[in-house]
Every structure is written in C-alpha cells, then in structure tokens.
Amino acid sequence: MTCTSEYAPQLRARGFRMTSQRLAILHVLRHAGTHLSPSEIYRQAKRDYPGLTEPTVYRTLEFLSDIALVRPSYSSSGHMTYELAGNDHHHIVCKHCGTEIEVEHTLLESLYRLLETTSGYRSIGSHVTFFGVCPHCQTTQKKEI
Numbered sequence: 001m002t003c004t005s006e007y008a009p010q011l012r013a014r015g016f017r018m019t020s021q022r023l024a025i026l027h028v029l030r031h032a033g034t035h036l037s038p039s040e041i042y043r044q045a046k047r048d049y050p051g052l053t054e055p056t057v058y059r060t061l062e063f064l065s066d067i068a069l070v071r072p073s074y075s076s077s078g079h080m081t082y083e084l085a086g087n088d089h090h091h092i093v094c095k096h097c098g099t100e101i102e103v104e105h106t107l108l109e110s111l112y113r114l115l116e117t118t119s120g121y122r123s124i125g126s127h128v129t130f131f132g133v134c135p136h137c138q139t140t141q142k143k144e145i
Contacts, residue, residue, distance in 0.1 A: 003027045007069065014067055021060050024049040026069070026084070035073060035081035073127035090127060094134035096141075103130070 003026050008018040024045040029036065036044075042057040061082050064070040071085045077098075088105035108128065115124055133141070 003030055021056050025060050029084045035083045037079055037081050071127055074129055092130045092132055094137055095131050096137040099134050
C-alpha cells in the first residue's frame, strides 16, 4: 500500500486534499519507524521533494497533528518530535543516560478513564514521557557509592 492510497482517503473524508508536501512528510514518517524532529523530517523529505521549505514542514506537521494523523511528543532532550498516529504508547526516559523505552497505552487506560470521569473532559489525548533511572544506571550508581 502506498502512502497516497493509505492517507489520501483519510484526508478526503475530512474535507482535505493530499498535497505533495503532506505526502512527502507522511512518507518520511511512515518509513522512519521512530520519532523524528521537524528538522529531520525536513532533511529527509527534501530529498524527494526539493521545493519543500522548513516552515512548510512545521505548518504541515501542525495541521497533520490537528487532524490526528501524526502525534507530537517531546524527546528526552525536551525537543518536539513527531510520529504517525496509531500505536498509542508513552515513554520512560533515563535521567542519567537518556535510554528510552516505550510503555503501552493500555497500562494507563484506567488513569485516562479516571481523568475523564473526574474532570468532565472527553477524548483526552496525550503522549506522556516519564523520567526515571534505568536498571543499568541503578547498578552503575551502586558501584560508585
């Protein structure tokens, strides 16, 4: 399945067109398999779409995020990154070495339901990053003490 055939119907169903800029960005994200910064997306998409500008990438990512085709999140360094929406997950980042692991959203579903019940908000969406000390750094710190 091509990016056009996968995402164009989703855009059209919401009243939007599949532009070459949107296609280039979605293509990069689909094949990246990881979170990418807007600058990384720009560099990769520019190879296939030389007329692309960095401000267009930022605007397009904001648009795609608003319509829930991509999901923004913060990296361990605090910078914004993006990935395709779909596999809901969160992250735990080691405060010492920066190692990062994914946490399935199912572990937090009861918290989201509780938030909706107590706040009155619905369809709460987010990407949560937790910070802690990984097992390796815990072991290393014990040796240093």
